[in-house]
Amino acid sequence: MQKYKIVVDPDLCIGAASCVTIDPNTFIMNDENKAEVLDHGEAQGGPTYEREIEMTDDERETLIMAAESCPTLAIFVYDETGEQLYPDM
Amino acid sequence: MNILIIGGGICGTTAAGELRKALPDASITIFEEEYHRLYSRVLLPHYLKGKVEREKVFLKSLEWYSEQNIELLTGVRAEGIDTKNQFVFANYGREYPYDKLLLATGHDVRLASEDARGVHYLRTLDDADGILARIKTLRADGEKTHAVVYGGGFIALEFLNAFHQFDLETTLLLRSRFFSQSLGENGHNLLLTHAENQGVKILTEVEDIELVKNGEDLTGIRAGGGTIPAKILGVGLGNHLDEAYYKVAGIDFGNGIIVNQKFETSAEHVYAAGDIVQYPDVLLGAHMRYGNYMNAMMHGRFVAKAIAGSAEEMSLVSSYATNLLGKEIVMVGDTRRSEVNEIEVVHEAEGELVEVFSRGGRAVGGIMIGYTKPRATITKAIKENIRYENPS
Numbered sequence: 001m002q003k004y005k006i007v008v009d010p011d012l013c014i015g016a017a018s019c020v021t022i023d024p025n026t027f028i029m030n031d032e033n034k035a036e037v038l039d040h041g042e043a044q045g046g047p048t049y050e051r052e053i054e055m056t057d058d059e060r061e062t063l064i065m066a067a068e069s070c071p072t073l074a075i076f077v078y079d080e081t082g083e084q085l086y087p088d089m
Numbered sequence: 090m091n092i093l094i095i096g097g098g099i100c101g102t103t104a105a106g107e108l109r110k111a112l113p114d115a116s117i118t119i120f121e122e123e124y125h126r127l128y129s130r131v132l133l134p135h136y137l138k139g140k141v142e143r144e145k146v147f148l149k150s151l152e153w154y155s156e157q158n159i160e161l162l163t164g165v166r167a168e169g170i171d172t173k174n175q176f177v178f179a180n181y182g183r184e185y186p187y188d189k190l191l192l193a194t195g196h197d198v199r200l201a202s203e204d205a206r207g208v209h210y211l212r213t214l215d216d217a218d219g220i221l222a223r224i225k226t227l228r229a230d231g232e233k234t235h236a237v238v239y240g241g242g243f244i245a246l247e248f249l250n251a252f253h254q255f256d257l258e259t260t261l262l263l264r265s266r267f268f269s270q271s272l273g274e275n276g277h278n279l280l281l282t283h284a285e286n287q288g289v290k291i292l293t294e295v296e297d298i299e300l301v302k303n304g305e306d307l308t309g310i311r312a313g314g315g316t317i318p319a320k321i322l323g324v325g326l327g328n329h330l331d332e333a334y335y336k337v338a339g340i341d342f343g344n345g346i347i348v349n350q351k352f353e354t355s356a357e358h359v360y361a362a363g364d365i366v367q368y369p370d371v372l373l374g375a376h377m378r379y380g381n382y383m384n385a386m387m388h389g390r391f392v393a394k395a396i397a398g399s400a401e402e403m404s405l406v407s408s409y410a411t412n413l414l415g416k417e418i419v420m421v422g423d424t425r426r427s428e429v430n431e432i433e434v435v436h437e438a439e440g441e442l443v444e445v446f447s448r449g450g451r452a453v454g455g456i457m458i459g460y461t462k463p464r465a466t467i468t469k470a471i472k473e474n475i476r477y478e479n480p481s
Contacts, residue, residue, distance in 0.1 A: 012135065015410035015419060015461065018383040033410065033417045033461040071099075071131030071382040073145070 001054045004063065004085075005078040008049040010034040012074035019075060023066035026053070027075075035074070090115040092396065093177060093187040095167045097121030099129070099382055100363030101193035102149060103389030104396075109157045111397035118160040120167055120179065122194075125214055126151055131382050133217045137251045146214065167194075170338040172356035189396050192335075192346065192354070192361040193389065196328035196380065201239065203300045207307030208322045211244050220323075224255055227320050233258065235318045237310045239298060240325035241267040246413045248323030249289060253414055259288075260317050262295040262310070264326075267413075271424040271456060273432070276442055279458055280413055283440065287414040292317075328380060330365055343367050345378040350402050351395040352388070360396060362388035372404060372471060373423045373453050379407045406471045408464075416440070419461050422454035422471045429453060435479045436460055445470075445477045452477040 006026065015033035019026075027035045030047060037051040055063065067075040067086045077086040092108060094101045097119045105117050127149040135141045154161045166180040176186045198210045209220045227234045236257040238248040241264070252259045261284065266277035285291060292313045301309035301316060310317045332342050341347045341355035345367040352360045352368070363385040367376040384407045391403040408421040426432065429446040436443035443463055446454035451474050455467035463480075470477040 011140065014131065014412075015417065016131070016381075016383055017408055017410065017464070018386070020465075021383065021405065029461065029464055031462050033419065033464075069383065069386055071129050072135060073129065073132065073141075073148075 001056060002060065003052055003054050003080045004060065005052045005082075006037045006050070006063065007076040007078070008035045008037060009074045009076070010049055012072045013070075014072055014074075016071050018069035018071070019066040022069050023062045025059075026063055027066060091186065091188045092117045092191065093185055093189075094119045094191045094193060095177065096191075096193035096195055096363070097123075097127060097161060097163070098193065098195050098363070098385065099127065099148070100195070100385040100389040100392075101191065102127040103386050104191055104193060104362065104393040105159045106157060107390050107393030108396060109159060111393065111399075116160075117158070118162065118185065120165045120177070120185075121161060121163045122166045123213055123215070124163045126154070126161060126163070128214055129382070130212065133211060133214065134247045134251060136214075137211075137217050137220060137247075138254045143214075143218075169334075170340075170359070172339050172359055175358060188358065190359045191392060191396065192340075192359065192365065193363045193385075193392075195364045195385070196330050198244075198324070199326040199329040201322075201324045201326065202297065205300050205302050205307040205322075206305045207320050208300070208324060209248075210324050211247055220251070220321075223321055224257075234320055235260070236321045236323065237262060237317055237319040238323045238325065239295075239310075240327070241265070241269065242325055242327055243409065243411055245323070245325030246411055246418075248325055249284065250412070250414060252321075252323065253287065253289075257321070258290075260290040260292065260310075260319070262298060262312050263291065263293045264295055265293075268420075271420060271426060273426065273444075275434070275437070276444070276456060276458055279440065279442055280416065280418075283416045284413060289414070328364070343376070347376070352392040353395070360392050362392040370407075370423075371402070372406060372474065374448070375423060375428065375453075377407070377423060381407060381409050383407065404472075406468050408468070416459050417457070417461055419457040419464055420454070421464065421468050422446070422452075423448075424454040424456050433477070435463065435477070443467075447476065450476055 013034045025041045030036050036047045039053045128146045132146040167177045169178040176184045198212050236252045236259045239262045267280045295312045299311040310319050335342050346361040348366045352362050354361050364380040367378050370377040410419045431447040433445045441460035442458045444456045452470035
């Protein structure tokens, strides 16, 4: 298990919800039609646009796929060292 | 295997990446009509409004294509397809043979009947650059600029949002309703009132427009019996597909290219995916043609699997999300009013409306305006092929 930091920029998010379709354990749409971040389906500590989550390699792959599916590049993924994994450019 | 992909947008490029994973030794070539690598069309409104820099709209670096050993040919158009002898004619005369061909061109925009300097569309990055350049020129003139938007769909709304951001006095010309295939009177009127409250002047039932020009420059629009001063016109009249182009190649065409669940067209070894196809949607029990990013990306992923020989089939509740001057609009599943036999208003309040579309007693679609809370439950009902039960 590795720890990842996931951040959604609500200003960029347009509510396409592709992230929720691909990774419903990590993303959920809120009442403002913006994606919030979950920890394995749970919103411990309340709704938030940013979380640090421990994930398996398979879960990480799904997370990156969800981030890649965002048409406005509103999802940012960082590893434990703070290196940005996505977007990678 | 020699794979040729026509179209380097999100569908074609996603397919190329997935094909590379599945078929490491295949030759993969993409024809892209524009002179750009993959970028997000959905980010163009953000770019117009200055929320993202131009460089940030690109989704792939040139290095990605070389690392993946995918040949990207930009500025190249497929003039014709010979499905019998399996090759494609490029616009510069060269013939490209293929073992498998993927059509992922996306659609063209429907054009207004005339053109002038100041008439703009919003499909490509070059279109967005052109709009920004025009607004910059008009601002440099120092005059108060009037703008007109023609149409009532997704692109027309993006023009309204952008012109509002630039503080342009804007008139909207509607041929019929907003989202005429999807919205009824109440949804249309809700958006109409909202837009008017935000300062947009609106003319409805506009049959056609005529451009008023000074030389090549747009100075006004004649519509509805009057003339509206305008130095910029945003056209959002929907999309267009060149049916003859595909029919000549022997590819069956209905409302789009007809494909089966493996994205195979009627021509052997020719696949099609994305905005241009009528796909048999198993969840909705109907052939659907969607024009959104998520659908195009998922098509790209699954058509690659099909080409590589996988039997895995796509199951997706497609959705669109946009906003009109801050009013959220979400459509999920099948929202064609003419294709359902029940439309239930499940929520209505000041500036808010939610409708659920059903066929044979089962939810197939939903529209949410100004209130998107039921999105997950409506999507779930569509996915589970059941009637939508209003939690309230």
